[in-house]
Amino acid sequence: MNRSLDEGLTVRAVGPATSGARIPLSELARIASNLQATLERIALSISGVRARAGRRPSDIAEAVRMDFAGFSGGSAVMRLLPAETSTLDNLLDASFDTLVTGIEHIQQTGEKPAEELGTHFTPLVLNGLATLCGGIGRRGLTRIEFSVGETVLFTLDSRVRSQLRQIQKLNTASQTTIVGRLHMGDFEPLSLKCRIDTTLGSVWCDFDIDLKEDVFNQLEQLVMASGSAELQSDGTVRVLHLVELTAIETSQSRTLEDLAAEQGVRPLHDPEQLRGAPIEDFDEFLAALRAARGDE
Numbered sequence: 001m002n003r004s005l006d007e008g009l010t011v012r013a014v015g016p017a018t019s020g021a022r023i024p025l026s027e028l029a030r031i032a033s034n035l036q037a038t039l040e041r042i043a044l045s046i047s048g049v050r051a052r053a054g055r056r057p058s059d060i061a062e063a064v065r066m067d068f069a070g071f072s073g074g075s076a077v078m079r080l081l082p083a084e085t086s087t088l089d090n091l092l093d094a095s096f097d098t099l100v101t102g103i104e105h106i107q108q109t110g111e112k113p114a115e116e117l118g119t120h121f122t123p124l125v126l127n128g129l130a131t132l133c134g135g136i137g138r139r140g141l142t143r144i145e146f147s148v149g150e151t152v153l154f155t156l157d158s159r160v161r162s163q164l165r166q167i168q169k170l171n172t173a174s175q176t177t178i179v180g181r182l183h184m185g186d187f188e189p190l191s192l193k194c195r196i197d198t199t200l201g202s203v204w205c206d207f208d209i210d211l212k213e214d215v216f217n218q219l220e221q222l223v224m225a226s227g228s229a230e231l232q233s234d235g236t237v238r239v240l241h242l243v244e245l246t247a248i249e250t251s252q253s254r255t256l257e258d259l260a261a262e263q264g265v266r267p268l269h270d271p272e273q274l275r276g277a278p279i280e281d282f283d284e285f286l287a288a289l290r291a292a293r294g295d296e
Helices: 016-021 025-046 058-063 091-109 123-135 158-171 209-217 256-263 282-293
Strands: 009-014 066-072 076-082 143-148 151-157 175-186 193-198 201-206 222-231 237-247
Touching: 009 016, 009 025, 025 058, 025 066, 025 076, 025 091, 025 123, 058 091, 091 151, 091 158, 123 151, 123 158, 151 158, 158 237, 175 209, 175 237, 201 222, 209 237
Parallel strands: 201 237
Antiparallel strands: 009 076, 009 143, 066 076, 143 151, 175 193, 175 222, 193 201, 222 237
């Protein structure tokens, strides 16, 4: 099915974060930037260009560029239009159509699209969609709707977010658990990441907004972190997608003064205090000493 964006795309965010027909700027940036990046990544795949770090080929990026054309109330409604500078006909529509069809498949099956469509849903695309869903949670958004005209083409909600996370697990490593000290939390809604320093090195982790409070409360503590891992070629963890975080109780160091007070030990003021009672029968003392040592 060909879906044209000529008349524009409407994005409607719904949830506690949009009360009063407002939306945090960071959440608006998350939705817009990840939607745009996802379209570019799919367009690269459709065009046969291998994705790589850094700037994307300018003609492809320009072909699928969307412009912000308006914002209105009633939750938070954003209107996007295709850029007027597109140089590749139909690439935007083809990329968007692939996106919609792929998400429909994920919603229906909970699995990554297969065959030809699946080749366009690369790990980068899946990661981008999961990040786009990062603001969905109890205190943020409940859903994000994407529609053309009066037709809602797809909706991202907590169920889709969970499905994307599950697909990420299947595409990477099995469940992984690491132990280390939690450092450097980034709690901007667009980022939501932290660093855990283990005995083997530092591991960067990302997490959903539902884990934000747990991560914040356990900063600088020794933790056990579980989730799905993306691995380096040498088998080390490149990034861990956190699903569970538990603090580990550690023994408290104590001063010598505290230990002495607990055991009733007092400082010596005179070496004579070390002298015991006089030994009246030295032979009897030696016999008792040999008996204690097990000598015959």
